[in-house]
Amino acid sequence: MENEQEIVVRVKRFNQEKGEWWQEYKLKVDRFTQMTEVLRRIKTEQDPTLAYRASCHMAVCGSCAMKINGEPRLACKTLALDMVKKYGSNVITVEPMDFFEREKDLIVDMEDFYSRMFKVKPRLYPSKEVLEGKAEHRLKPEDQRELWKFEQCIWCGLCVSACPAVKIDPQFLGPAAHAKGYRFLADPRDTIYEERLKILVDSAWRCTYCYMCFNVCPRDVEPVTTIKKTRAHTKFLKERTPVAETGERHIEAIEESIRETGKIQEASVYLKTYGVLGSLIDLIYAFQNGKLKYALIKEEKVKNIEQVKKLMGE
Numbered sequence: 001m002e003n004e005q006e007i008v009v010r011v012k013r014f015n016q017e018k019g020e021w022w023q024e025y026k027l028k029v030d031r032f033t034q035m036t037e038v039l040r041r042i043k044t045e046q047d048p049t050l051a052y053r054a055s056c057h058m059a060v061c062g063s064c065a066m067k068i069n070g071e072p073r074l075a076c077k078t079l080a081l082d083m084v085k086k087y088g089s090n091v092i093t094v095e096p097m098d099f100f101e102r103e104k105d106l107i108v109d110m111e112d113f114y115s116r117m118f119k120v121k122p123r124l125y126p127s128k129e130v131l132e133g134k135a136e137h138r139l140k141p142e143d144q145r146e147l148w149k150f151e152q153c154i155w156c157g158l159c160v161s162a163c164p165a166v167k168i169d170p171q172f173l174g175p176a177a178h179a180k181g182y183r184f185l186a187d188p189r190d191t192i193y194e195e196r197l198k199i200l201v202d203s204a205w206r207c208t209y210c211y212m213c214f215n216v217c218p219r220d221v222e223p224v225t226t227i228k229k230t231r232a233h234t235k236f237l238k239e240r241t242p243v244a245e246t247g248e249r250h251i252e253a254i255e256e257s258i259r260e261t262g263k264i265q266e267a268s269v270y271l272k273t274y275g276v277l278g279s280l281i282d283l284i285y286a287f288q289n290g291k292l293k294y295a296l297i298k299e300e301k302v303k304n305i306e307q308v309k310k311l312m313g314e
């Protein structure tokens with residue numbers, strides 16, 4: 001057909017018996033062909049052994065999350081020819097999401113993802129009066145505006161698969177769970193605020209602010225924004241954990257540095273955050289690698305420091 005173009009789809013296959021291998025398929029697509037349609041046609045017309053997940057084909061169910069040309073994406077929200085145009089090649093690679101255990105081909109085990117989500121109690125806990133039908137608790141428009149964005153998560157797992165912090169820190173809940181947790185933490189109808197603080201605050205300080213979750217989320221949920229907002233609730237937590245305390249000290253040190261010099265003086269911020277003893281290993285490392293001199297540089301104040309102070313409300 002006119003306007004059709006041949007593409008080569010390189011799929012990273014996997015099964016328990018054979019392990020991993022790459023397999024190529026050729027087919028013609030047009031400008032409307034989604035990557036889920038590509039996979040469906042490969043499966044029905046060329047290779048019934050290919051395994052992948054998809055259901056709604058409209059970015060709602062979250063089941064078609066995978067890597068396409070190395071990018072964490074929803075296959076149904078990705079047009080084959082858009083990838084050809086973006087990468088200047090008719091070869092498109094398809095792989096399972098990172099981080100999760102592979103089951104078969106593009107299907108991964110989502111158990112880890114679901115357990116993170118359920119840890120944050122992902123539902124509203126309304127008051128007894130509301131549950132008994134004796135009262136109605138309506139959400140104000142401004143509250144709805146705050147929550148709306150964070151309600152759009154479809155549990156696809158892309159943000160978790162792309163997050164470096166979940167890979168190295170078992171105490172970190174991960175971006176999707178934080179988005180879900182904050183959505184209820186900020187809901188005025190919810191009744192377990194204290195409990196949610198205990199679940200979320202320590203973990204929120206374990207995020208590295210790399211913004212990968214922000215970049216890959218197909219629903220623009222902005223999990224990292226919910227993590228920032230959750231950190232602002234630290235002051236309401238009765239028993240702070242060492243991680244949350246360090247985080248708060250870090251913020252105070254940054255604020256002090258900007259107030260005094262108009263700049264973030266990395267070395268003094270680091271020392272004020274971790275203390276001399278806490279910084280010892282890094283100081284030794286810096287010394288051994290000839291980098292201590294950079295830590296000792298005393299930076300000049302910015303010229304108009306009074307304006308900086310004014311901006312900071314002094």
Ligand code: SF4
Pocket residue numbers: 159162163164165166174175207208209210211212213214223224227
């Ligand atoms: S910003 Fe935080 S939550 Fe998001 S991907 Fe990076 S480390 Fe993970």
Ligand code: SF4
Pocket residue numbers: 152153154155156157158159160175176179216217218219220221222223
């Ligand atoms: S926050 Fe976005 S990327 Fe993460 S699971 Fe939800 S919809 Fe998917």
Ligand code: FES
Pocket residue numbers: 036053054055056057058059060061062063064065074075076077
């Ligand atoms: S098939 Fe449902 S989100 Fe892609």
